[in-house]
Amino acid sequence: MIDLKKIQEARSRIKPVVENNPLSFAPRLSNEVGTQIYLKKENLQVIGAFKIRGAFNKIASMSKEDRKNGVIASSAGNHAQGVAYSASYFSIPAVIVMPEATPLLKVLATKKYGAEVILAGDNYDEAYAYALKLAQEKKLHFIHPFADDEVMAGQGSIALEMIEEEPDVNIVFVPIGGGGLIGGIASAYKSLKPEVKIIGVTAKGAPAMRDSFKNKSIQKVDSVRTIADGIAVRDVNEKNYRYICEGVDDIVEVDDEEIASAVLYLLENQKLVVEGAGASGVAAVLHKKIELRPTDKVAIILSGGNIDVTMLNLIIEKGLIKSDRKMKFKVILVDKPGSLQKLTDILTQVGVNIVQIDYDRVSTSLDYGDASVTMALETKGRDHKEEIRLKLLEYGYKFNEIF
Known part of the structure; x- marks a missing residue:
């Protein structure tokens, strides 16, 4: 150890x-x-x-000779920012190789500290292999993220x-x-x-x-x-x-x-x-x-x-859906004035707040004269969801919940 x-x-x-x-x-x-x-x-x-700790300690412990050409690292994001920030602190260049699927937030944050970012590989290990190759070619000091x-x-x-x-x-x-x-x-x-x-x-x-x-x-x-x-x-x-x-x-x-x-x-x-x-x-x-x-x-x-x-x-x-604080369902309505209002009036009876409605009348899977309505509702727990289901069934609506 x-x-x-x-x-x-x-x-x-x-x-x-x-x-x-x-x-x-x-x-x-x-x-x-x-x-x-x-x-x-x-x-x-x-x-x-936490990666700022290890990256900074590594660069701070290097000799000026080792630092002079700059450093390179491979990272899924946090080590990248740690090396980029630390390199900026010591005023040395930094190249960071990140997997192509790295979240944009981490890419932009790394660039913000002045590092050159290269996206390569489908995962960390492929980015790591590319960074090692680049370190040899450009004579950069490689900062390993963990080993x-x-x-x-x-x-x-x-x-x-x-x-x-x-x-x-x-x-x-x-x-x-x-x-x-x-x-x-x-x-x-x-x-x-x-x-x-x-x-x-x-x-x-x-x-x-x-x-x-x-x-x-x-x-x-x-x-x-x-x-x-x-x-x-x-x-x-x-x-x-x-x-x-x-x-x-x-x-x-x-x-x-x-x-x-x-x-x-x-x-x-x-x-x-x-x-x-x-x-x-x-x-x-x-x-x-x-x-x-x-x-x-x-x-x-x-x-x-x-x-x-x-x-x-x-x-x-x-998380909101799984914790019964949101409900989504799809229902087929007759495409005529008042159909949607009738549905929303029924939902009002059970104290529902509708947060999103999608009304589709042109899908080729629909019969002529029908419309597909998808709704997202704010709900107040499992019992409230069950009340909504029962109310829709009471009025004859056939619906499919979306999970």
Whole structure:
């Protein structure tokens, strides 16, 4: 694992750029799961993620000679911004290679810090291979997003802060992509408080690290697919795998539905915008991936908040439907004056607020004289939805709900 002295040195080195965001008690989440929950809000760092720590520490520890040609990195987004920001701080050029599907928010944010952005590959691993090739061609110093001791030491500084702020924490949930964050945090905790359980959280659609941990040997997967792009890493790095085996107590997985519900939960109940990767620890706790006792004191790392606005909107819309606060349905009406008004009058009887109507009379699938009406309604829970269904059936409407 990473030497404690290296992590302590990193903490001193990164002080100029790291926001002091102490562990915050989360009363609603604590009540929800029946134990004490604290959140480490790395989504509030200057780049919106913890990656500023490792990237800055790496560049700050380099010699002027190593820095002079500039640096290059591959990233799905947050490491990109960390390297770009740090390179700008030291006034050196930076090239960032990002997967082609990287959310626009992260691309624009990286460019904002003055870096040259190149989109290449379908996933992180393909972008990584291209960046290594470019580093050799242009003689740039490659900054690895996770398989680098200085980078991991920077991430491990989070643990030093947490131990000072809440020394009684006994379980820590950490998202796992490549393993740099959990490698640094586990190294610090196992050096200072080895009794603390470190629980990694992976996305179900990116299972390689969890599978490797469980099988006690590196496992390969062909592809990754998850809304948590910050932890969508396909291949397992041998060094990080070794550190995880040495310092991590267990790894659990969460699926995209669970991640999305955690993103929405944090937005509504904690007033925090957190990306999929950052919400994975909360997803693990909300969906009871490990058994927690009332006496436990649990810390969760919210690793980042750089979620694409389009994805956030999708999560909100689907979340409202699943939590019975929105209802969509399609119904066929006779295309004549008053038909639509009659339907809306019926809905008024059950206190519905109509937020969207789509009226289609020209679709070739319709009989002549018919119109297809799609409606979106604001609803007040499961009972209210059932009341709406019964009222429509009472008046003879045949409808199909849209989920």
